[in-house]
């Protein structure tokens with residue numbers, strides 16, 4: 001089992017620097033690189049949270065706030081969403097994105113670390129994490145923390161890039177992901193490093209079945225996943 005202090009600090013710093021550098025272009029590049037699929041993927045994942053109007057959700061590694069906004073659409077003006085990230089620049093973008101919606105009073109932004117969530121046990125009805133398990137210093141510790149802060153019976157959901165299986169589709173996708181994504185990212189963001197990191201972060205990331213196993217290992221019940229868009233992304237769901 002991992003202790004809270006037992007994770008790789010240098011990865012954490014590297015990831016923080018990357019998101020500090022690309023925060024201003026993150027939403028645009030997400031839409032371009034995912035061929036505008038990202039919003040539908042988040043909406044599907046939010047639907048798996050079993051969140052209700054008036055509910056109280058958490059989004060971990062909220063970035064520019066897009067997943068938290070999906071949660072807010074479900075809980076409505078009577079509900080609450082807490083959105084946490086460790087990167088100031090991403091939180092600043094989140095603040096601006098949220099202020100353009102009707103949910104400014106619903107969503108609270110918190111600066112903090114996914115591996116050491118600053119909330120008591122059982123604080124939320126559910127917890128989500130979008131496109132970020134690849135980035136955290138410890139996947140297991142992050143899932144463990146999400147489980148800890150969710151009430152019994154609530155859902156923990158991760159939306160993340162995954163590994164497609166069908167042979168031809170897989171080859172075409174990896175060509176796009178390994179060659180075109182870094183080039184497009186470099187062109188639009190003006191910085192190369194962050195978008196070369198993207199293919200590497202997926203190479204090192206466990207297969208979706210292994211992530212399901214981790215959900216089970218930390219004690220989440222009925223751990224399962226949905227592959228979307230041919231397995232380009234997977235939505236993992238577990239019950240506390």
Ligand SMILES: C[S@@+](CC[C@H](N)C(=O)[O-])C[C@H]1O[C@@H](n2cnc3c(N)ncnc32)[C@H](O)[C@@H]1O
Pocket residue numbers: 012015016019042060061062063064065066067084085086087090112113114115129130131132135136137
């Ligand atoms: C790819 S972005 C995903 C943003 C958002 N969830 C979305 O759906 O677009 C990853 C985010 O995770 C945040 N992050 C990475 N490691 C973190 C950590 N250990 N604690 C908190 N936030 C972290 C980064 O700052 C960044 O905003």
